[in-house]
Amino acid sequence: MRYLVLLLLFIAQAFASENDLSHRPKSFNVNGGQAVFADFKEAQYKISYDLTSKRAYAVATINFEMLESGFPIFDSVTSPVGVWLDGEKVTSLETKTPQGETTARYVNKVTSLGSHELKIELPISTLVEFVDSGVKSAFWTSDLDERRFLERYLPANFEFDQVKMTFIVEFLGLKNKQVIYTNGSVLELDNNNYKIEYPSYYTASSIFFHTVPQGSTNELRFKLKSIDGRDIPAVVYFSKSTWNTGLERLKAKTIEVFQELESDYGPFPHPTLTVLQAGMGGMEYCGATMTDFSALGHELFHSYFARGVMPANGNSGWLDEALASWRDDGYQTSTYMSGSSGMSSHPYYTRTTDRAAYTFGARFMSFLDGKLKSKGGLKPFMRHMVDKRVFSPLFVEEFIAEMSEFYGVSVQEDFKRYTFGSSLNFDHSSHKSNSKVHRKMSLEELKNYL
Numbered sequence: 459m460r461y462l463v464l465l466l467l468f469i470a471q472a473f474a475s476e477n478d479l480s481h482r483p484k485s486f487n488v489n490g491g492q493a494v495f496a497d498f499k500e501a502q503y504k505i506s507y508d509l510t511s512k513r514a515y516a517v518a519t520i521n522f523e524m525l526e527s528g529f530p531i532f533d534s535v536t537s538p539v540g541v542w543l544d545g546e547k548v549t550s551l552e553t554k555t556p557q558g559e560t561t562a563r564y565v566n567k568v569t570s571l572g573s574h575e576l577k578i579e580l581p582i583s584t585l586v587e588f589v590d591s592g593v594k595s596a597f598w599t600s601d602l603d604e605r606r607f608l609e610r611y612l613p614a615n616f617e618f619d620q621v622k623m624t625f626i627v628e629f630l631g632l633k634n635k636q637v638i639y640t641n642g643s644v645l646e647l648d649n650n651n652y653k654i655e656y657p658s659y660y661t662a663s664s665i666f667f668h669t670v671p672q673g674s675t676n677e678l679r680f681k682l683k684s685i686d687g688r689d690i691p692a693v694v695y696f697s698k699s700t701w702n703t704g705l706e707r708l709k710a711k712t713i714e715v716f717q718e719l720e721s722d723y724g725p726f727p728h729p730t731l732t733v734l735q736a737g738m739g740g741m742e743y744c745g746a747t748m749t750d751f752s753a754l755g756h757e758l759f760h761s762y763f764a765r766g767v768m769p770a771n772g773n774s775g776w777l778d779e780a781l782a783s784w785r786d787d788g789y790q791t792s793t794y795m796s797g798s799s800g801m802s803s804h805p806y807y808t809r810t811t812d813r814a815a816y817t818f819g820a821r822f823m824s825f826l827d828g829k830l831k832s833k834g835g836l837k838p839f840m841r842h843m844v845d846k847r848v849f850s851p852l853f854v855e856e857f858i859a860e861m862s863e864f865y866g867v868s869v870q871e872d873f874k875r876y877t878f879g880s881s882l883n884f885d886h887s888s889h890k891s892n893s894k895v896h897r898k899m900s901l902e903e904l905k906n907y908l
């Protein structure tokens with residue numbers, strides 16, 4: 459099994475680029491030309507924390523491919539201070555997508571087909587706090603608001619794109635040591651200078667990154683024994699200044715959920731597991747989460763669905779929330795469904811997840827489970843999806859096609875009727891609200907958990 463996991467990872471990486479191309483959003487008119495989504499191949503981020511001047515900044519070097527000529531699209535919430543395309547100084551502009559669904563940036567230079575290099579310099583000021591003993595910094599994400607993935611901190615592509623990402627992190631003028639909690643492999647190059655490599659199947663929503671001065675957290679490191687024989691390095695931790703349940707309880711719950719998920723959906727898809735207990739509700743990453751204790755099961759489930767079987771856009775983002783909430787409610791079965799929603803049919807460039815996923819979406823999964831009960835219910839299909847589609851971002855249409863194929867019966871009409879409506883139309887009061895799980899946290903709140 460261990461070799462099977464390695465083989466699957468290899469296949470996932472080999473097909474990453476092909477999958478990128480088949481999920482690349484279409485171009486749109488801008489500035490008398492076409493804004494074009496590029497295929498990012500590799501991105502290196504040099505991230506510097508200067509303890510003396512109390513400034514943080516990044517230089518991103520992105521190798522990308524243009525599949526058609528036009529203005530290359532990228533995104534960065536922070537305005538760059540400098541942009542270079544193939545070594546030439548250029549400018550970038552912010553634009554709304556055609557229906558105003560979201561905002562992105564584009565390089566204001568028509569760029570030809572083929573490979574190019576983009577270099578972008580910018581300050582990092584979001585969720586960075588310099589303290590006496592060092593710096594606290596995190597790249598925490600959310601899928602409930604626009605532009606809250608990696609692009610909130612660093613230049614990145616839309617979520618469809620799998621990119622080989624590397625961080626070079628340097629702490630200048632640091633007298634103590636920093637700890638880095640992340641879901642990549644960390645190498646200390648020399649004193650206070652680190653290289654972090656992330657798997658090439660990662661997207662803008664995959665990376666968990668949190669650095670704090672050594673000594674400001676309590677942590678417990680241990681190995682999780684996978685059913686495929688691996689010893690998976692795990693860490694559970696929290697800030698010494700925030701409320702917590704204690705490390706042993708956090709570890710015990712992590713092991714319990716890990717075993718439940720492996721028994722339902724197969725070997726844990728990630729090489730490591732990182733759990734930060736903080737805040738209210740939680741957010742998922744590839745083999746990592748920042749979560750409160752009550753949402754730990756929900757968030758770890760997302761290491762299989764959301765950060766294992768990944769959404770390629772906002773209209774497929776509800777699937778994993780519906781499945782996670784269905785699990786939270788004890789995998790209920792139902793034969794009755796009423797109402798409708800537009801979870802799958804938001805405007806084309808939508809990047810956020812429809813919140814109806816937690817309620818109406820979970821109920822829709824109960825309904826599908828009931829409908830497919832004679833064929834084993836939904837769980838065998840979910841396991842099949844982990845085996846077949848792990849680390850290949852997908853559209854909702856592909857999910858529907860996979861399900862129809864798996865059961866030998868079309869579920870197209872059900873999805874159309876209940877998820878492709880023009881708007882949400884169901885009685886909220888009859889559905890148990892689960893929206894506290896991914897409660898929106900403001901930046902002010904998040905700062906408390908740095």
Ligand SMILES: [Zn+2]
Nearest residue numbers: 779782895896
């Ligand atoms: Zn969730």
